Amino acid sequence: MKPLARYLPILEWGRAYDRRMAGADLLAAVIVTIMLIPQSLAYALLAGLPPEMGLYASILPLVAYAIFGTSRTLAVGPVAVVSLMTAAAIGTLGLDDPAQIALAAGALALMSGLILTAMGVLQLGALANFLSHPVIAGFITASGILIAASQIKHILGIEAHGHTLVMLVGSLWAHLGDINLPTVLLGISALAFLFWVRRGLKPLLRRLGLSPRAADIVTKAGPVLAVAATTLVTWTLSLQDAGVRIVGTVPTGLPPMGIPSLDPSLWGQLFLSALLISIIGFVESVSVAQTLAAKRRQRIRPDQELIGLGTANIAASVSGGFPVTGGFARSVVNFDAGAETPAAGAFTAIGILVAALALTPLLYYLPQATLAATIIVAVLGLVDLSILRRAWGYSRVDFAAVAGTIVLTLAFGVEVGVSAGVLLSIALHLYKTSRPHIAEEGLVPGTQHFRNIHRHDVETMPQIVTLRIDESLYFANARFLEDYILDRVTRDPALRHVVLHCAAVNEIDMSALETLEELNRRLRDMGLVLHLSEVKGPVMDRLKRTHFLDDLTGEVFLAQFDAWRTLKRSIAVAADHGDRAAE
Template structure:
């Protein structure tokens, strides 16, 4: 194979470049990183699926293939891929506008929306449109992510309070929560608030506490990263042992075992016309957010990314 052609292929398959120099030391570090990512990804993926209005197990399914694909085609060592909060929220909004009620129709719409977004991102990659990221304003990106975070937090208050509040905007959500204030479940509120407080403490306080106990820095780091999983395990046991579901505490329910059967997206022109604009926006926002995060992390290690 001519060197020029091989070099061009490596641009699209970066794995060919680093695989030849991969060694056991890199594997050890990557194995530790993989454990940490897996520990973090389990509760996050479940939460992101619920945020998108989909069954919890879909978050787990959506977390597998992106990691494998990015290991082959990814161009940045600083970027983590998988379900994210902003895209999950946009997915919920796009599917919610369709007015679907059947779980199978909602799942098919989600698969179709993901397919549309993926095709757009692949087209952007083939056309080498990553340079557009150079024209993005950091204040605009920061403002968008901050606003999205506020909207996401507000949309999850109904779960912490145990009420059925609805709304597409921050103002609508707040007024809906106020209207349903008499329906607050104190047990749900206590469980949610205590878990939230624990997670805030884990973020800053658990690792120093473990180091003071004499644990090795790497072990302390892994255990600190496992804090969210510990919160899930403990609250699950509490809910089961005290049968809190009978007191109005909503539970995820049964998560199917194994992998689901492969499903093709819908190619209905009517559905595509309804989802196309949402797919474009999700692709652009996902790209912008990924580049922003990767650039920030890469700058800390004096690295560059190739968007």
């Protein structure tokens, strides 16, 4: 059972499932369903797809994740950033037929699902670590700005196109003369109401005597209230005749089951986009899942999360949906509402299914401006420009990575932005580790501890230099170490011993080993002796399989203090012999 449970986490939590858990999951599902219905419609609009596809992407994927996912509270479905990336990917295909666009979206979901599942089976969850947090924060912030800018056209009731901020602003400016006043009034009213709901509705309800739980449920229903009110106004006043764009007919019924397009040329065009969506979706999802799990002292398994998200996307692809992942806002709502297990997601799927079967006729007069307002309010929470100030104050290198990701995403679009983010993350790692911190150490008087001579009042000897290397040694930083040591020893003719304090060195690769061998030879020719201290066991095991230790001019000391005491004694003995010889 255990090997099977590893890939089917439902077998673990399902055995302990009881009535209390079911009650908590049902309540959480009701709240999340209320929130998810308008969000699903809005994110389908953002992705450039028919609104019903947002509902379809919120049914079977939730069930698949409930079976294969490891987070107890993660809520899977359409999210803003992935929807924007979907729109950008499909936009490059130049398709006009809605049916072909829907097939392409399904193919994108299937490819993403297969990529994520394969990564999970191969246990590649650690690959997410190659995206640094500053770069991810910069990309999400820029994406939030792009998403909000892309929805302004629906608020104003005009045409505007573009996948970069410059293109969007230019297109909006060119069509300002076509602004539709009824649409603006609806859109601004919906925006104002939704912003007020976020900040003012819950305190008002509490003052009116509602319990915290009831006030929270009503607050989460804010977007539904906006949808209902603006739909009623549009229908009553026939605003569609005045130029207000409405959702129109939304098909009623079960999600259409079928295999998306398997056209090799289409897959070739979408592969890079699918890969980027998979990476960003997984990073966003696993970050949320880990944060929420920690609050309950639970654990998630990143590799199994890949499989959970992969199967959710495969489910989306065969049920008329588009790429999905774990959403931050709805997952927090799910958590706060008291969800106990992934069954809350399955119950939410039932709620969305009921909406798809019974409520879609009521959406005919829903203004697109209301959905745009829902998106804008949701994504502005993603925009965190303060990351620039924090990064600038902490690290100029991290600031450059954040600023570069933001600028590139806004200037060239999300695909270039996320690709640049991946490259910047790798480049940032290589840059930092290629110039490791090297501290020249001395003995703290009265102790056996060694500290940086530039930070502490320590004891040193002119014949000995101790250098602590605060990084593993590999091809990218080996030459830096060699240059640093040779520069240090050539400036001090009194030196006789060089000690490399290796307590922080976790690995030495072949390139670094060759550099150490060359360094040992060059120091020997200069009349200097090279020693190592506090070499870790796994590193020592590798060194023993080479000739380096046999050729080493000095010794390998168990502790830095042993090196100091031994070399100090040998220097004293040599000085004593010299004095006697002089006599």
